[in-house]
Amino acid sequence: MRGGKSHELQEEIIVNLCENHDFINLDVMELMNDEMHRGTNIGQEFIKIVKQDKNIPASLIVRMLKKIVYCGQPQLNQFILSNFPEQIDQVHEFESNCSKIAAIIYPTSGGSIVDISQKELGLFNIESLFQKQFRLKTMSEWSF
Numbered sequence: 001m002r003g004g005k006s007h008e009l010q011e012e013i014i015v016n017l018c019e020n021h022d023f024i025n026l027d028v029m030e031l032m033n034d035e036m037h038r039g040t041n042i043g044q045e046f047i048k049i050v051k052q053d054k055n056i057p058a059s060l061i062v063r064m065l066k067k068i069v070y071c072g073q074p075q076l077n078q079f080i081l082s083n084f085p086e087q088i089d090q091v092h093e094f095e096s097n098c099s100k101i102a103a104i105i106y107p108t109s110g111g112s113i114v115d116i117s118q119k120e121l122g123l124f125n126i127e128s129l130f131q132k133q134f135r136l137k138t139m140s141e142w143s144f
Helices: 007-021 028-038 041-051 058-069 088-097 126-130
Strands: 024-027 079-082
Touching: 007 024, 007 079, 024 028, 028 041, 028 058, 028 079, 041 058, 058 079, 058 088
Parallel strands: 024 079
Antiparallel strands: none
């Protein structure tokens, strides 16, 4: 789930997918904060890196996510990633060491309109990576 112009629509989509289609929302920023607050091994690594004013590497975030995605409960197999991935290296790390990304959802104020800023497609973000890999669909076209 990419952050969009309509936070309310983003929340509505997440609630719908979770309540009606058995998805589990993984807000990666919240999960990272929880790991740091609980003082887990991964949380301590996050704290150490943050204290050094460095970016947390994608490999460490994916290591945290992998423990959740592959928790050993087969019925937990549909996830929404919120606030991750943001950059191409994070996409590559996640797909090579955890799972394939099946879709990207862009909530906009236009409802079923997908709005991707063309000026940002030259950056190393996931929009530039996936612009040719996915045919963008409206929400009504997705089947769950």
